[in-house]
Amino acid sequence: MQAIALFAMVAGAAGSPIAALGAVSAGAQASEPLIRAHALAAGAPVKIFFPAGTIRIEAWDRDSIEVRGHIAQHERFFMAGDVHGVKLGVDDHPDGSPVAASDVVLYVPRSSQISVKSVSAAITGTSTAGWFYSVSGAIHLSGQSRSVEVESLAGDVTLDVNAPWVRARTGDGHLVVRGAPEDIDAATVRGPLDIESATIVHGRFASVQGDIRFLGAPVANGLLEFSNHGGTVSLLLPRAVSATLDLSSIEGPIENRFTQLRPAAGATPGSGGGTLHLQLGGGGPRLTVRTFKGAIRLQAR
Amino acid sequence: MMTRMAANEDTATCDAVHRAQAGELGAFESVYRTHVSAVLALCRRMTGDEREARDLVQDIFVRAWEKLAQFRGESSLATWLHRLGVNVILERLRATRRDALRFTDEVVDDVAISRASSAADRVDARLDLDRALARLPAGARTVLVLHDLHGYSHDEIAQMTGIAPGTSRAQLWRARRALTRMLNE
Amino acid sequence: MTHITEDERQGLADGTLNAEDAARAAAHLVVCEACAADVSQLRTLMHRLHAAASASATLDEDLWPAIRDRIESSKVIALDASSGTRDSRSPVARRRPVWLGAMAVVGAAAAVIVAAVVLRSSRTPAVIPAVSVSPPAASTAMPVPSGPAGIPAVTRVSDSARAYQQQLQQLLDEIEMQRAMLGPSTTAVGDSDLQVIDHAIAELKTALERDPNNTVLRQLLAESYQQKLDLLRRLRNAS
Numbered sequence: 124m125q126a127i128a129l130f131a132m133v134a135g136a137a138g139s140p141i142a143a144l145g146a147v148s149a150g151a152q153a154s155e156p157l158i159r160a161h162a163l164a165a166g167a168p169v170k171i172f173f174p175a176g177t178i179r180i181e182a183w184d185r186d187s188i189e190v191r192g193h194i195a196q197h198e199r200f201f202m203a204g205d206v207h208g209v210k211l212g213v214d215d216h217p218d219g220s221p222v223a224a225s226d227v228v229l230y231v232p233r234s235s236q237i238s239v240k241s242v243s244a245a246i247t248g249t250s251t252a253g254w255f256y257s258v259s260g261a262i263h264l265s266g267q268s269r270s271v272e273v274e275s276l277a278g279d280v281t282l283d284v285n286a287p288w289v290r291a292r293t294g295d296g297h298l299v300v301r302g303a304p305e306d307i308d309a310a311t312v313r314g315p316l317d318i319e320s321a322t323i324v325h326g327r328f329a330s331v332q333g334d335i336r337f338l339g340a341p342v343a344n345g346l347l348e349f350s351n352h353g354g355t356v357s358l359l360l361p362r363a364v365s366a367t368l369d370l371s372s373i374e375g376p377i378e379n380r381f382t383q384l385r386p387a388a389g390a391t392p393g394s395g396g397g398t399l400h401l402q403l404g405g406g407g408p409r410l411t412v413r414t415f416k417g418a419i420r421l422q423a424r
Numbered sequence: 425m426m427t428r429m430a431a432n433e434d435t436a437t438c439d440a441v442h443r444a445q446a447g448e449l450g451a452f453e454s455v456y457r458t459h460v461s462a463v464l465a466l467c468r469r470m471t472g473d474e475r476e477a478r479d480l481v482q483d484i485f486v487r488a489w490e491k492l493a494q495f496r497g498e499s500s501l502a503t504w505l506h507r508l509g510v511n512v513i514l515e516r517l518r519a520t521r522r523d524a525l526r527f528t529d530e531v532v533d534d535v536a537i538s539r540a541s542s543a544a545d546r547v548d549a550r551l552d553l554d555r556a557l558a559r560l561p562a563g564a565r566t567v568l569v570l571h572d573l574h575g576y577s578h579d580e581i582a583q584m585t586g587i588a589p590g591t592s593r594a595q596l597w598r599a600r601r602a603l604t605r606m607l608n609e
Numbered sequence: 610m611t612h613i614t615e616d617e618r619q620g621l622a623d624g625t626l627n628a629e630d631a632a633r634a635a636a637h638l639v640v641c642e643a644c645a646a647d648v649s650q651l652r653t654l655m656h657r658l659h660a661a662a663s664a665s666a667t668l669d670e671d672l673w674p675a676i677r678d679r680i681e682s683s684k685v686i687a688l689d690a691s692s693g694t695r696d697s698r699s700p701v702a703r704r705r706p707v708w709l710g711a712m713a714v715v716g717a718a719a720a721v722i723v724a725a726v727v728l729r730s731s732r733t734p735a736v737i738p739a740v741s742v743s744p745p746a747a748s749t750a751m752p753v754p755s756g757p758a759g760i761p762a763v764t765r766v767s768d769s770a771r772a773y774q775q776q777l778q779q780l781l782d783e784i785e786m787q788r789a790m791l792g793p794s795t796t797a798v799g800d801s802d803l804q805v806i807d808h809a810i811a812e813l814k815t816a817l818e819r820d821p822n823n824t825v826l827r828q829l830l831a832e833s834y835q836q837k838l839d840l841l842r843r844l845r846n847a848s
Contacts, residue, residue, distance in 0.1 A: 240846070242795075258795050258847050274843050277798045292839055294802045312802040312840065329832055331809050350832045352809040371825045373816060384518060385586060387511055400515050413825050413832075415813060447821055449680060456673055465666035478672060485676045486683070493820040553661050572623070572658040597619050604650050607657070 163188055164207050165234045169253075172212035174242040176224030182233040182250035182266070192227030200225075252286075265302065279314075298333075315354075323347060330354045334417075338424065341366050341408035349410070351417040358410065359424040365404030370421065372396045372414045380422040433500055441501060445492050452492070456485050459502060463509050469569045470513045472558030480516060484509045510570065514584055517562055556606040564599035567592050572600075612644050613637050622651035683824045773834050780841035799844045806837045 163169075163186060171178065176195070188209055194200045202211040213225055222242070231237065237253030239246055243260045250266030255273045262273050265283035272290045273280050279296040282289060285303040292298075294312040303322040310316070310329040318328060321340040326347040328335055334354045340361050341347060349356045360366065360381065370377050370386065374395045377386040386397035395416075412419050437458070443451035463484055467477035488508055495504050557565055566585065570576040571592070578589040578596075585592070613621075617634040620626030626634065638645040813830040820826060 242847075256843075256846055259798070274846065276795060276802075276843055276847060292843060294798060294840065294843070310836065310839065312805055312836065329836065331805050331833065331836055350829060352813075352829065352833060373823075373826060373829070383586065387515065398515075401518065413829055415809070415816070415826075415829050449677060452680075453673055453677070456676065460668060460672070461666050464668055465664065468666055478668075478670070481668075481672055482676050482679065485672075486679050489680050490683075490822050490824055492822060553657055568658075572655065573662045597615060600619065600622075600651060600654055604654050607654065608650065 163209065163232050163235060165232070166236055167206070167232075167234075168208045168236045168238065169229075169231050170208075170210045170212075171229070171237070171239045172210075172215075172241075173225070173227065173239065173244050173246075174213055174215065174222040175244050177226045177245045177247070178239065178241065179228045179247040180237060180239065180249070180251050181228070181230050182235070183230050184233055185230070186232055188232070188235075189230040190227060192225065194225045194227075195223035198223055198225060261296070337410075340364060341410060343407050345408035345410075347408070347410045349412040351414045353415065353417050355418045355420060356412050356414055357420040357422070358412070359422055360403070362423040363404065365407045367402050367406045367409045368400065368421065369409070369411045370399040370419050371412065372398075372417070372419055374416040375414045375418045377419045378421065380420070433497070437501055441492070441495065444489070445495070449489075452485075452489055455488075455501070459505050460485075462502065463505060466506065466509050466569075466574070467513060468554065469557055469573060470510075470517075470566060472560070472562075472565060476516075480509075480513055483516070484512045487512050506574070510574070510576075510584065514566070517566065553603075553607070556603050559606065560599055560602060563587075564595045564602070567595040568599040568603070571596050610641060612641060618644070618648050618651060621648050622655050773838075776838055777841070780838065780845060795844075795847050799840065799847075802840055803837070806833060806840065809833045810837070 169188065171180075190202070190211065194213065199214040200212070201214060202209065204210050211229075213222060216222060224244070231251065233250060235251070235253075237248070237251050237255070239248075239253070239255045239257075241257045241260050244257065245260045246255055246257055246262045248255060248262075248264045248266075250268060251264070252269040252271060255262050255264065255271070257275045257278045259275070259277045261279040261281070262275060263281045263283070264271055264273065266285065268284050268286040270288040271282070271284055271286050273282065273292070275293040275296050277295045278293060279298070280291050280293045281297075281299045281301075282291060282304070283302040287305045289300075289304040289307040289309070291300070291307070291309040292311070293314050296311070296314045298309055298311050298314055298316045300307060300309055300316075300318045300320055302320060304320060305322060306325045307320075307323055308327045309318070310327075311333040312330065313332045314330075315333045316328055316330055316335045317338065318326070318336070319338045322342060323339065324342055324345055326345070327350075328337070328348070329350040331352045332354050333351075334357070335349055335351055336357045336359065337347070337349065338359045341364070349358075355375075358368070372395070376395060377397050377399050379386065379399060379401075381403070382401060384399065384401055386399035399419075399421075437455075440451045440454045440458075444455060460481065464477060464481050467480040467484070468474065471477050471480065484505070488505060491508065495501065499507075557569065560568065563585075567581055570581050570584075571578070576584075578592040581587070581592045582589045587595075613634045617626060617630060621631060621634050621638075638648060810830065810833045813826060813833060817823065817826050817830065
């Protein structure tokens with residue numbers, strides 16, 4: 124790929140629209156691009172379509188948007204909008220052929236509402252809020268955020284965010300929840316789902332075939348629900364934890380390596396499954412686990 | 425597939441069970457009305473607490489509704505309900521114990537039984553049986569009610585509660601001694 | 610004098626001592642007043658316990674309404690009604706996650722379709738109606754009126770399976786139109802995941818046929834429906 128320097132745009136009068144600019148022709152010297160736009164209104168949307176390569180989005184405390192990076196040769200970068208909203212990215216090919224990889228860093232006002240869509244590009248966001256979508260590229264979000272919604276068909280999703288509200292989905296990718304989310308809804312189809320957070324007040328975690336592992340610590344008034352059809356659900360809790368647990372499986376085994384209680388037998392004799400209800404310590408947070416045939420494992424860490 | 429009922433089950437019960445298994449809540453109500461007294465008696469004796477007993481009656485019938493498809497008529501409905509009720513009660517007793525780690529082969533709490541029987545000295549000399557049962561420690565009361573009132577063996581009690589058969593026997597003896605003291609003082 | 614053991618006293622009282630040991634212990638009672646009195650007390654207790662075993666209890670309160678309400682509420686499973694369309698409003702204002710089994714409306718601006726799983730039985734088609742709670746206006750949060758036991762009052766009734774099928778069909782139609790625009794790898798991943806979810810739904814439906822009142826099964830089935838809707842929305846967004 125012959126890197127082509129991204130263009131720079133000089134700020135015009137306030138309120139004037141940002142012109143849509145094409146790529147610099149091949150052969151130009153790569154340079155450090157800089158874009159300054161007009162002040163973006165608080166909470167203004169920034170819509171990004173970036174098919175392939177890497178895109179990094181960072182929040183900052185300025186009232187402008189800046190783009191730097193390298194666009195692959197023959198690919199067309201676009202940017203349009205005004206102070207109330209911006210749309211930018213790399214165009215698709217009309218014939219549907221794959222777009223070559225480009226690499227971009229984007230600085231946006233902290234209050235911006237981001238919408239990113241990519242095909243295979245890896246998306247990284249720091250202290251950004253909004254919707255992040257990739258077909259197969261990895262998505263990694265971190266920092267402080269108002270709310271985050273992440274979706275992928277097959278890409279890995281890693282969340283290191285501190286956010287009051289999070290929704291995350293992937294099909295086959297590995298979904299990892301760290302950081303400090305409070306209210307989270309995360310699910311995979313076949314990919315593994317790992318939760319390592321200790322701040323979740325409301326958590327809903329689901330998979331169809333992927334294994335779910337909870338390595339966090341439930342908060343005092345927490346409500347955590349785990350649902351899995353065929354994958355396992357493993358709860359690795361601190362030895363001194365206080366919690367009330369309701370574990371049910373239709374056909375899967377329930378393995379309690381935390382206390383000596385054994386689960387009650389399942390519905391149909393000989394078909395496995397069972398229920399286990401227990402209170403650890405003084406109770407408090409409530410963890411509910413349901414599986415169809417996936418195993419449920421409870422152990423201390 | 426319709427459940428084949430036990431030979432001594434009356435026709436009305438058979439009909440109600442089949443309709444309830446098909447999802448008719450009205451039919452299940454008649455099951456409730458027929459068996460609530462026996463279930464309540466079980467709950468009262470196992471818990472020694474009226475409010476908890478009423479909560480458990482609800483839990484048991486809700487669980488019975490959920491599990492009714494598994495009732496195959498190999499025993500009478502009353503027996504099946506009783507077994508289900510015992511399981512629900514034991515789950516609740518385990519869940520409300522402060523430290524679930526200790527519900528295993530614990531040593532019978534002689535001190536608790538002694539306190540229970542001496543507390544009777546401060547009330548009328550002749551306690552009725554239910555009040556005396558309520559004064560027993562939970563573990564001892566569970567074993568005595570299951571064994572002496574409902575005919576479970578020590579092996580069955582051990583399997584249901586997670587204690588050893590020998591512990592069940594020891595709990596039973598001490599519970600009988602405590603009851604005897606309370607009822608004769 | 611050597612007295613009989615506790616094992617023998619208890620065994621004499623409840624009749625569990627074998628014949629030989631019982632005979633020997635009984636012979637001791639003839640010559641030992643203390644042991645005889647002790648065993649007599651235990652036997653009296655056993656008689657009282659046996660008499661009490663068959664006694665039933667009376668209840669001054671009818672618990673059936675509370676039991677019925679719990680059974681009815683356990684039949685209703687919440688499905689997430691999000692259209693999945695992208696807009697610029699904050700997701701906090703747009704939608705909150707809907708917790709399966711929860712009857713309370715979560716968040717003032719949440720749109721909730723509360724649906725029950727339709728149970729198909731070869732004997733009796735037990736159709737449990739779904740309830741639909743209208744979303745409050747964006748600027749004014751109308752509290753949903755509560756009925757008995759805090760259950761939201763029904764405002765509109767619709768067939769739950771039909772609601773799921775409608776959403777599903779709409780998404781499938783959109784995806785079919787856009788399928789040509791999806792890359793082959795995208796459709797391959799999507800189709801594969803759809804097969805996994807459809808297989809799970811089939812297994813759960815089969816299990817529910819055998820055990821129609823099983824709340825856990827119904828919750829798992831609702832979760833699988835939701836997974837399928839989520840996946841189809843992600844596929845639609847891929848184009």
